[in-house]
Amino acid sequence: MPPLPRSTQKTPAMRSGASRPAFWRMLEIHKIISLGKYPNCSTLARETELTPKTIQRDISFMRDQMGLPLEYDAVRHGYHYTAPVHDFPMLHLSRNDLVALFLARHALEPLRGTLMERMLAESFSKIADACPGQISIAWHELDAAFSVKASGVLAADVTLFGDLLDAVRACREVCFDYHKLTGTGAEQRTVHPYHVGQIEHGWYLLGYDPMRGAVRTFALQRIMNLKVLEERFTRDPGFNARDHLGGGFGVWSYGSGEKPLHEVHIRFEGYAARVVAERQWHPTQAIRKLEPDGSVIEFQADLAGLEEITRWVLSWGSRAQVLGPPELKARVQEELQAMMQDCG
Known part of the structure; x- marks a missing residue:
């Protein structure tokens, strides 16, 4: 493992960060390293508001005591996992x-x-x-x-x-x-x-x-x-x-790689735009402001199926407009027509 880089004068944020529980610190380090950007002690210290010394100690514990495949890459000057880590073995709950x-x-x-x-x-x-x-x-x-x-x-x-x-x-x-x-x-x-x-x-x-x-x-x-x-x-x-x-929009699963993904685009306005923009609805989502104040946005996500997203769009009423794909537009229109027939 490389020598610990010399740290600069500690900021108040760094001093307070060092007092955070070890569980929180190592989980945050794990999340950052999992992104695959090869962070080093200085980078991790800035992002977690910890000191490089604390980062070095936690990384050593994660590698030596928890058995995580964590190594330092001398070429990229940062840490990375040498094997996939899906589950972080921090707690062994009964x-x-x-x-x-x-x-x-x-x-x-x-x-x-x-x-x-x-x-x-x-x-x-x-x-x-x-x-x-x-x-x-x-x-x-x-x-x-x-x-x-x-x-x-x-x-x-x-x-x-x-x-x-x-x-x-x-x-x-x-x-x-x-x-x-x-x-x-x-x-x-x-x-x-x-x-x-x-x-x-x-x-x-x-x-x-x-x-x-x-x-x-x-x-x-x-x-x-x-x-x-x-x-x-x-x-x-x-x-x-x-x-x-991951391919669905809730509890539905469509398998992995079995079907082409649907690139969904939905326009939201008013209160719906603000609520949708505030939350993480799907791992692939992207939010684009169509108005500077955020009163109108475009929601985009890549989904393997359209069943649950259809119900989600309908739940927003007139505040949501499907821009694509055509299959989703057709599904929403069919549901609205069926609802009107039932009301009649």
Whole structure:
């Protein structure tokens, strides 16, 4: 490892940054290095408001104690990962810890949309980012146009969640009765549970279905009569929940590289423009201001499917206008026409 560069006089921001918890510091370092821009100690110190000495100590711990494939490139003068790092192994949470997070997520429902909810969500997000790869929690703010009914968590929900966690961590098959949204009744499914995640304010299981030869998404509230089987499976080492869901606009998955992407362009105005511009809706999104004050914007994203984006566009009413692609325009028009017929 290269010698530590001499630091200049510490700024107040750098001194305060050094007191931040080690968990926060190393997670921030991990995120920056993951961008692949080969940052060095000085670069990382500026971006995290830490001292180069603290950065050097944290990097040594990440490499030597956590086993991360972290090395310094003498040619590019910066750090990089020599192998893919999908999950940051900061915390090893127990089953009870994860169940507590599940309950805490529901406990925040009455506060949704308030300043307190945002503050607590940011704190829980730091914990969620360090969860094992088998579970993820996405803390998205909810638009004021939606309402939430505050209710307690049923004991059956906690039991189901805990049993699924055990199955995911032990790589044991599960079987259950499942009622699809488009189905007329429940059907029995046997799957290899890969991942339990909180997505768009709902809990979902991502599991490989041997009968269908693909990974499928199951809403926990529609899973009934769950049984954890004795049979074990080998988890696909190439599976990554973020990659699996990355092509869609929510919980729908369209596989990876199986379909050409749709380049979606939507014009928003008024309050919708401001709300859309404030939030991260999709990893590929780009926002372009059409008016200097931000009252009119253009939203762009690359999506593998159009089902969920169609519903999202409709939820904004007259404040949203689809610019492309033609397939999305046609979908929105068909839905509006069907709605008018029903009203008539």
